[in-house]
Amino acid sequence: MKKYLLTSLILFVLMICFIVPAFAANNTITEMPNVKIIIDGQAGTYEDIPINMNNRTLLPLRGILVNLGVNNDNEHIVWNSKEKSVTVLKDSAKIYLKIGSNKATVNGKEIVLDASPVVYKDRTYIPVNFIAQSLGMKVVWDGSSKSVLISEQNEYNRIKDILEKANAAMDEIKTCNGKMDISMATEQDGISFDIDMNMDIAIDVLKKKAFMNMKMDMSIINMDMDLYFTDNTLYMKNPLSDQWEKSTMSEKDYNKIFDEKANIDILDISDTLCAGLKEVKSSKPDEILLKGNVFLGDLLNMVGENQGTDLSNAIFDNFNVEISLDKNTYLLNSIKMVTSFSIAGDETQGAEMTIKCQYLDYNSDINIVVPEDVIKNAVENPYLADSL
Numbered sequence: 574m575k576k577y578l579l580t581s582l583i584l585f586v587l588m589i590c591f592i593v594p595a596f597a598a599n600n601t602i603t604e605m606p607n608v609k610i611i612i613d614g615q616a617g618t619y620e621d622i623p624i625n626m627n628n629r630t631l632l633p634l635r636g637i638l639v640n641l642g643v644n645n646d647n648e649h650i651v652w653n654s655k656e657k658s659v660t661v662l663k664d665s666a667k668i669y670l671k672i673g674s675n676k677a678t679v680n681g682k683e684i685v686l687d688a689s690p691v692v693y694k695d696r697t698y699i700p701v702n703f704i705a706q707s708l709g710m711k712v713v714w715d716g717s718s719k720s721v722l723i724s725e726q727n728e729y730n731r732i733k734d735i736l737e738k739a740n741a742a743m744d745e746i747k748t749c750n751g752k753m754d755i756s757m758a759t760e761q762d763g764i765s766f767d768i769d770m771n772m773d774i775a776i777d778v779l780k781k782k783a784f785m786n787m788k789m790d791m792s793i794i795n796m797d798m799d800l801y802f803t804d805n806t807l808y809m810k811n812p813l814s815d816q817w818e819k820s821t822m823s824e825k826d827y828n829k830i831f832d833e834k835a836n837i838d839i840l841d842i843s844d845t846l847c848a849g850l851k852e853v854k855s856s857k858p859d860e861i862l863l864k865g866n867v868f869l870g871d872l873l874n875m876v877g878e879n880q881g882t883d884l885s886n887a888i889f890d891n892f893n894v895e896i897s898l899d900k901n902t903y904l905l906n907s908i909k910m911v912t913s914f915s916i917a918g919d920e921t922q923g924a925e926m927t928i929k930c931q932y933l934d935y936n937s938d939i940n941i942v943v944p945e946d947v948i949k950n951a952v953e954n955p956y957l958a959d960s961l
Contacts, residue, residue, distance in 0.1 A: 614851035614865030629688035631698035713848040718868030722848040742903040759924040782941040820957035861898040
């Protein structure tokens with residue numbers, strides 16, 4: 574994701590999954606219980622745990638093939654115990670692979686695999702890329718969320734085309750109003766703690782000005798904060814002292830904020846988005862609705878980096894994204910992300926989080942003016958810009 578101005582005010586967490594070691598044969602195999610397998614935007618459940626062998630991800634053959642539409646019977650998934658091979662029949666495709674061999678065939682055509690199929694705990698495992706090579710699927714590995722995303726190649730191309738049109742439309746936007754709502758419910762040692770944050774944002778990319786009002790309710794304390802970006806300067810009302818502070822930025826750093834259009838165009842087209850999103854039917858005739866179990870890891874990672882926060886102990890249990898676009902203009906209506914996570918090593922600490930961004934009044938007449946008394950009375954704080 575592209576850098577998103579002001580999202581660094583929010584503390585998020587990223588996932589670094591742990592793995593449970595195991596050993597088999599002459600290969601080093603580790604179980605990967607936190608790896609998620611997402612097909613057509615939906616995370617499935619599997620009886621057998623994905624594994625890593627010599628730095629290659631392998632998935633349970635039968636579970637994956639059944640979820641991809643192969644009939645779960647001995648006529649379509651044929652195991653030959655004598656030669657330790659598997660023959661898979663799906664539609665017009667005939668796939669043959671052999672345990673321990675990095676060569677397989679699809680309709681008689683030989684394919685060289687990046688890892689050999691193995692038997693682990695009496696289950697056959699196949700390399701991720703074999704699915705793409707044998708069934709014509711698009712397979713993407715997302716390291717930030719430890720997810721394998723699988724989609725039909727045609728569907729992947731169609732989602733990519735939609736997102737490219739959305740990005741092109743957003744590139745033409747000069748002004749925009751927006752809202753961001755974040756709610757987080759946390760629990761540690763049986764004690765619940767809720768955080769609600771609401772932001773109203775106005776952005777003028779052409780004039781390189783922005784304004785934001787943020788209200789935060791943290792159960793035990795409430796904060797109301799205003800920020801202005803104008804003329805290479807950030808003005809912020811300190812919610813604790815009620816004093817206006819300012820920080821002068823270099824022209825390069827200031828221009829970078831707006832040159833990247835970071836406040837408006839936050840969709841960075843990636844293989845993860847294209848493979849993990851699926852268009853669903855909307856109740857609104859003028860809406861394109863995309864949904865999927867996609868983790869916006871780059872955005873959250875940037876938030877953590879900007880905050881200097883150690884996010885390495887967070888493990889996300891699930892994540893779901895919903896993107897709404899105008900069917901006629903392809904402009905963003907909203908982005909919604911719902912996720913839950915726990916802290917590794919601390920089973921008593923976890924949280925649920927919902928983030929929603931809404932986009933309003935594209936290319937409207939926005940007049941962002943810093944009040945004279947703010948300019949006159951703001952106290953210089955050279956570290957203010959670095960804290961955001």
